[in-house]
Amino acid sequence: MTIAILVMLGIGATCGIILSVASKVFYVYEDPRIGQVEYFLAGANCGGCGYAGCSAAAVAIVEGKAGPGICVAADSEAAVNIAGVMGVDPGTAEPLKSLNPCSGGDRADDKFIYNGAMTCAAMTALYGGKRVCSIGCLGMGDCIRSCMFDAIYMGPEGFPVIDEFKCVGCGACATACPKDLLSVKTMSQRLLVFNQEDHALAPCQQTCPAEIDIPKYIRLIKEGDYEGAVNTIRERNPLLLSCGRVCPHPCENYCRRGIEDEAVSINQLKRFVADYEMNSGRRFPISCAPDTGKRVAVIGGGPAGVSCAYFLRRLGHHPTIYEAMSKLGGITRYGIPEYRLPDKVLDWEIEGILNLGVDVHYNTVLGQDFTIQSLRDEGYDAIFMGIGAWKDYTLGIKGEELKGVSQGINFLSSVADSPDKKVPIGKRAAVVGGGNSAIDCVRTLLRLGCEEVYIVYRRTRKEMPANEVEIVAAEHEGIKFQFLAAPTRVLDDGQGNVKGLEYLQMELGEPDASGRRRPVPIEGSETILDVDMVISAISQQPDIRFMEGEPDKENIAITRWNTFDNDPETLQCTVPYLFTGGDVATGPSLVVDAIGGGRRAARSIHQYMTGEEIKGSPRSLRKRHIPESLFDTVAGVVPSPRTPMPELPVAERIDSMIEVDQVITESDARHESKRCLNCCRICYDPDRQDQNAA
Known part of the structure; x- marks a missing residue:
């Protein structure tokens, strides 16, 4: 017995020695962060993240193969905690959500009928699928079957609907979709999506410079979800109150309803929901990504600069606006009269953007108080140039x-800028030009008390580039139009004052590069207009005198139009840290163009600061149109009257700066929203007699 015990003790001691040596020789180190990360995971071991359980997912996070937000069953707080363990940017912890942009479903026509293929994958193998639309949903439900969280269901109109509250962003549905239609994106990624040739887009959305999802926000208005409509617009355009008042709505030129009937009043609907929020007594919440610590200097607080700052802030960055004037707004404040865009409306809209955490330096002039180089020296990670076009062309x-x-x-x-909105004027004035600025000048002169006001334009009314509604309003207010007139000199009264404007009468010749017929002077047709005030409003260009003091000016390319040379897709200038947008990038253009440019630049700045490749999409539309989406005829349209723009009578508006155009009523907004055909790339809703009569 004693011998047996000694033998067992000997064997045990020998094993202990062997194991001790083996533990030293074959020691495997486990990163302590793995256990910490796994602690914050949900412990569901569901496999939705793509790894075999939470332990494998924790290892992947520590090894840098997965981000802190990979767990589809945990909340954003868990992702932030994991980011803290890993010491990485918590911005990667934004929740992912699946998106289905296709609303075709049962509306989509079929190329053929084949009952043997019961999955989207199988149907795609047959000539790309049965649907006529080249990119549309096939409706067989592969995505629904792939979702382990019951977050997708087949809607009543025959296309999958995503329940955002249940969606965990695992990406299984996107993987299952053979047409790459579904996508899984964070809020930040959704903000940075731009129109592409292979997207499900209505013609109106393709045309919109800000690329707003117009059919979606109109559909939400029809459903009474005004907050949802505002949020939809705000994903692309932060200045919806301003655009609802001053945008010339090029989108309406491509409204499908307009082919057979009058176009939907898209801009009035935008203004309706924008004013609804402003008058509701509360601001709808705007989400921002977690802070990144990146700082961006935004030069110019006009629509491009404010838009760029807005999107940068929502992406988690810290923009600071440098503004030469005492208030933000740029051309929307200082170039558009208050009877079109009241100061209090603009103030309310800009306040909401600043409340997100955007800093501003007012009365700070580029070239005097700071330079591009001084901003670099202050440590800004990138600079956006949005100074606009403030230098008027002279008549020569x-x-x-x-x-x-x-x-x-x-x-x-x-x-x-005048406290009482009044400046000294003459009794009889001539404004030279045919654009929106010229119309704004003549209508402002009337409101300041000018007795007789002329528009002097070298072409005819048909060629005027001003918005038609503005021209009509000027006619109603008694503005006199002198067409086919080219000024040749301003007459002196002998004391250095204006006493008249001489012009040559013109006739239209062949079209020029703009497509408009070229005005040709009629010899010996000099005519004098009896005026004591002349305003030149023929166009503007950026004032870039500040460039003379820039150390890096040799590397910053300027075009012959005094704009900053840039890549039109990314808006990056010829030095990598400098980006641009608005009039200083494109020359004088629409406010909504500047807003779209601000968002485009924000995407590129985001890519630059996060170390991504700065690039756009190889299939970018940039206001071009998808040929198959443009129709010559639209079947099933029942004529329905377009909601007229309510406006103050001339007698009530002509003596003050009170706002002329008014907002439509809720009942009119519902009526107008029902006129929308809810178009997609090819699909649309034909009218129903009973719906249209409602």
Whole structure:
């Protein structure tokens, strides 16, 4: 017995020695962070993340193969905690959500009928699928069967609907979709999506410079979800109150309903929901990504700069706006009269953007108070240039130096900056030009008490580039139009004051590069217009005198139009840290173009600061149109009257800066939203007689 015990003790001691040596020789180190990370995971071991359980997922996170937000069953707080363990940017912890942009379903026509293929994958193998639409959903439900969280169901109209509350962003549905239609994105990624040739887009959305999902927000208005409509617009355009008042709505030119009937009043619907929020007594919440610590200097607080700052802030960055004037708004404040866009409306809209955490330096002039280089020295990670086009073109005729001659933007900005909105004017004035600025000048002059006001334009009314509604309003208010007239000199009264404007009568010749017929002077047709004030409003360009003091000016390319040379897809300038947008990038353009440029630049700046490749999409549309989406005829349209724009009568508006165009009523908004055909790339809803009569 004693011998047996000694033998067992000997064997045990020998094994202990062997194991001790083996533990030293074959020691495997486990990163302690794996256990910490796994602690914050949900412990569901569901496999939705793509790894075999939470332990494998924790290892993948520590090894850098997965991000802190990979767990589909945990919440965003868990992802932030994991990011803290890993010491990485918590911005990667934004929740993912699946998106289905296709609303075709049963509306989509079939190329053929084949009952043997019961899955989307099998159907795709047959000539790309049965649907006529080249990119549309096939409706067989592969995505629904792939979802382990019951977050997708087949809607009543025959296309999958995603329940955002149940969706965990695992991506199984996107993997299962053979047409790559579904996508899984964070809020930040959704903000940075731009129109592409292979997207499900209605013609109106393809045309919109801001790329707003127009059919979606109109559908939400029809359903009474006004907050959802505002949020839809705000994913692409933060200045919806302003655009609802001043946008010339090029989208309506491509409204399918307009082919057979009057176009839907898209812009009035935008203004309706924008004003609804402003008058509701509360601001709808705007989400922002977690802070990244990245700082961006935004030069210019106009629509491009404010838009860029807005999207950068929502992406988690810290923008600071440098503004030369005492208030933000740029051309929307100092170039658009208050009877079109009231200051209090613009103030409310901009306040909401600043409340997100955007800093501003007012009365700070580029080239005097700071330079591009000084901003670099302060440690900004990137710079956005959005100074606009504030330098008026002169007429280039004799007498422009006389007292009583001014330029359009200078005149409008002096009125806007005046406490009582009044400046000295003459009794009879001529405004030279045919664009929106010229119309704004003449209508402002009337409101300031000018007795007789002329538009002097070298072409005819048909060629005027101003918005048609603005031209009509000016006609109603008594503006006189002198067409086919090219100014040749301003007459002097002998004391340095204006006493008249001489012009040559013109006739239209062959079309020029713009497509408009070229005005040709009629010899010996000099005519004098009896005026004591002349305003030149023919166009503007950026003022870039500040570039003379920039150390890096040799590397910053400027075009012959005084705009910053840039890649039109990314808006990056010829030095990598500098980006641009708005009029200083494109030349004078629409407010909504500047807003779209601000978002486009924000995406590129985001890519630059996060170390991504700065690039756009190889299939980018950029206001081009998808040929198959443009129709010559639209079957099933029942004529329905377009909601007229409510406006103050001339007698009530002509003596003040009170807002002329009014917002439509809720009942009119519902009526107008029902006129929308809810178009997609090819699909649309034909009218029903009973619906249209409602």
